[in-house]
Amino acid sequence: MPRACRALIVLPLLAAIGCSSNGTPTSPSSAVPSGRGSTRVLMLTATAAFRHESIPAARQAMAGLAASSGEFSLTATEDMSSLSADNLRAYDVVMFALTSGELPLSTAQQAALLDFVMSGHGFIGVHSATDTLYEWPDYGRLIGAYFREHPWTQQGTVIVEDPSHPAAAGVGDRFSILEEFYTFQENPRGRVHVLLRLDAASVGATGDYPLAWVQPFGAGRVYYNALGHFSETWNDVRFQRQLAGAIRWAGFR
Numbered sequence: 167m168p169r170a171c172r173a174l175i176v177l178p179l180l181a182a183i184g185c186s187s188n189g190t191p192t193s194p195s196s197a198v199p200s201g202r203g204s205t206r207v208l209m210l211t212a213t214a215a216f217r218h219e220s221i222p223a224a225r226q227a228m229a230g231l232a233a234s235s236g237e238f239s240l241t242a243t244e245d246m247s248s249l250s251a252d253n254l255r256a257y258d259v260v261m262f263a264l265t266s267g268e269l270p271l272s273t274a275q276q277a278a279l280l281d282f283v284m285s286g287h288g289f290i291g292v293h294s295a296t297d298t299l300y301e302w303p304d305y306g307r308l309i310g311a312y313f314r315e316h317p318w319t320q321q322g323t324v325i326v327e328d329p330s331h332p333a334a335a336g337v338g339d340r341f342s343i344l345e346e347f348y349t350f351q352e353n354p355r356g357r358v359h360v361l362l363r364l365d366a367a368s369v370g371a372t373g374d375y376p377l378a379w380v381q382p383f384g385a386g387r388v389y390y391n392a393l394g395h396f397s398e399t400w401n402d403v404r405f406q407r408q409l410a411g412a413i414r415w416a417g418f419r
């Protein structure tokens with residue numbers, strides 16, 4: 167990866183020009199240098215259904231986090247052609263942030279994304295990434311669950327189930343946040359390792375509502391966080407801390 171691409175934020179149309187053709191091909195065994203700035207993240211915010219107003223804030227927040235942490239470089243794009251086997255060789259982590267609907271992915275691109283993760287790379291989904299690609303069941307297995315509904319858009323308490331995990335560390339045992347809290351078609355608990363759950367009582371409900379989780383996928387690592395509806399969430403240092411930790415964890419070598 168040329169240093170010129172580190173922490174470079176490229177607009178969608180420039181994404182392929184910016185970094186894709188310069189990446190050194192990687193295999194699970196080839197070493198991507200670890201340490202500061204070594205993780206290369208491809209952030210996709212394309213939508214084929216609902217489009218969140220927070221997408222610009224999400225992109226800006228992640229660009230800021232890349233620059234301030236010095237731990238990863240970020241390419242934000244809505245160009246679906248960036249999800250090709252060839253282009254993915256330039257990245258360590260693919261992040262679906264606020265995506266929605268049946269994104270146009272060819273069979274070859276679907277295989278490329280699955281191969282990317284299974285061969286030892288990272289996949290991160292945020293908020294409506296579970297409201298995405300319902301018609302591709304392998305994607306549901308990759309991300310862990312599909313969105314069902316959002317019964318509560320209000321202040322609620324989030325319980326941190328595993329504060330020792332890098333993607334949930336540093337935010338305390340629980341925190342209160344204004345969010346659009348999701349429920350899922352099937353509770354993923356049991357199939358995934360839950361990091362966050364909603365304190366149901368805080369929204370006047372009962373039941374088990376996981377909000378963030380991780381799971382292995384082949385030799386790769388998958389992280390999902392259901393928060394992120396509002397721009398304020400993306401600008402919340404507690405949310406950013408989780409995402410930075412998730413990138414560190416998912417992009418490990």
Ligand SMILES: [Zn+2]
Pocket residue numbers: 218293294346394395
């Ligand atoms: Zn939302």
